[in-house]
Amino acid sequence: MLEKFQIARWVPFAAIALTLSACDKAPAEPLEPPLAGASIGGEFELTSSTGETTRWEDFAGQYRIVYFGFTYCPDICPTDVQRLSQGLAQFERAKPELGAQVQPIFISVDPERDTPEVVGEFIANFHPRLVGLTGTAEQVKAAADAFRVFYSRGETTPGGGYLVDHSAIVYLFGPDGEPLATLPTDQDAEAVAAELAKWVS
Ligand code: NI
Numbered sequence: 001m002l003e004k005f006q007i008a009r010w011v012p013f014a015a016i017a018l019t020l021s022a023c024d025k026a027p028a029e030p031l032e033p034p035l036a037g038a039s040i041g042g043e044f045e046l047t048s049s050t051g052e053t054t055r056w057e058d059f060a061g062q063y064r065i066v067y068f069g070f071t072y073c074p075d076i077c078p079t080d081v082q083r084l085s086q087g088l089a090q091f092e093r094a095k096p097e098l099g100a101q102v103q104p105i106f107i108s109v110d111p112e113r114d115t116p117e118v119v120g121e122f123i124a125n126f127h128p129r130l131v132g133l134t135g136t137a138e139q140v141k142a143a144a145d146a147f148r149v150f151y152s153r154g155e156t157t158p159g160g161g162y163l164v165d166h167s168a169i170v171y172l173f174g175p176d177g178e179p180l181a182t183l184p185t186d187q188d189a190e191a192v193a194a195e196l197a198k199w200v201s
Pocket of ligand 1 (some may be wrong): 069070073074075076077078166168
């Protein structure tokens with residue numbers, strides 16, 4: 001009897017101790033963006049789908065989503081661009097003012113086939129504000145190098161086409177062009193929207 005009584009007395013005390021320690025926790029430090037300080041991104045000069053010379057600095061003051069791919073890509077690129085577009089659209093519905101500050105950008109790694117016109121047809125399938133860029137082989141190479149993106153001509157496809165092997169990374173940059181995070185287009189639009197909500201504020 002005595003033992004039982006002692007246990008009973010200790011239980012509420014333990015519960016109070018737990019509550020206190022939960023309340024005592026220091027407020028969480030602001031999260032550090034995973035790509036903070038990484039040397040990714042930089043000046044480029046490319047041509048937009050509407051034929052205008054476009055530079056990285058033209059996007060100053062805006063958050064930027066950057067994806068390198070090619071319009072003839074049979075699967076990965078369209079899926080990634082669709083998910084980043086849908087994720088951004090979701091974020092815009094939840095936070096219209098912040099969403100409007102995010103500029104999505106597609107950059108071709110297949111300048112031989114991806115003329116401005118072809119890029120224009122491709123981006124029309126996705127987010128209404130998506131910007132599509134291409135350029136000369138040298139301009140595209142310089143841009144890809146600045147963003148740590150690798151690409152090379154891959155297999156020949158039936159009908160005389162070819163694939164382009166390339167890094168498939170969706171980068172998020174801040175208003176000063178600083179890298180913040182990658183967006184999880186390997187998951188789904190919800191995950192992309194959630195990642196945007198973490199860093200766009
Ligand atoms: Ni691809």
